[in-house]
Amino acid sequence: MNLNSILFFLAQTTTAPKPTSDQVETGFVYVIAAFIAVWLLIAVYLFWLQRRQESLRQEVEQLRQEESERLAATPAPATPQYTELDQKLEVSGTVQAPQSNLRG
């Protein structure tokens, strides 16, 4: 059974009423055809838009997860231990004021 015979069989069994000659003459059939075409185009475009958005959202999620996993796996860098300057140990004996830059 090929595709043509399946389509022929479906066409035989379909119960959709055929448009009357009046409907064709007044252009009613063309209005319906245009209406279906518009909605089909809108549906296809919305579906395409939605699919692209969804795949990008998934990609963002995946990348964020990857980033958080990487951050969790790497050890945090050791923070340097600063101690307060003991003024008594200063050679000059006076606390130095912050120097201005070379240009003054």
Next chain:
Amino acid sequence: MATITKRMDFGSGTANGKRKLDWAKILLWTMLVSFPVTLIFILLAPSDYELKYSQRIFYFHMPSNILCLLSFTIYFIGGLGYWRTRKRSWDILMITGLELGVFFSLIGIVTGSIWARYAWGTFWTWDPRLTTVTIMLVVYLAGWMLRSSVEDPNRKAALTAVFGIIGFINVPLVYFSTRFFPAGLHPIVFGTNDKVVNLEGFMTLTLVISIITFSQFFVYLMIQRIRLENLRDQVAGVRMALYEDEDFV
């Protein structure tokens, strides 16, 4: 993570802890009302004497064509903006205008062909309006294909801007084709002289309602398209941050 550009936002989240208005959702809800209302008006509108019932195709055909020209004008403005500033937001506007222009021109061509089969007895004829629309669509499709083939984002945006600026020559040509070549089959709809099609009061009202509804849909699609580009930027941003981390590790 540093953001690449300042994003165009339409309230799809929260700002300072407050929930922002989601314009896409508002438009979606209003369209649930406006689309059936438009359909009722289209069904109730009186039929044309010559074109009979088929004249109702006009209420889908014309708004989609207006929005097609508007989209390409937005693309042109985006192109000029990008050429001046080289900002990503103008690039987003360009691709949005381009894609929506192609989409609405397809609706216009398909509905027009179906209507032409009834009104002129053929699906297609090389009428000045149809010829100029076809040239316009081919030019913009070529621009879109060229954009897709380029990898470098800056080059991609610059090429799109060039196409947007040069291709805009077609837009006034399409609009004025019925005036430049009056022997064509398309009538003049907007104008003041005696050659203009006069629509009956209820027909004009139906057309206005249809244009408003289609415009709502257009704005909704624009928001969605801009969000798609924002998502693309987000992906690029996260990826960049990830690779930066990799470099430091």
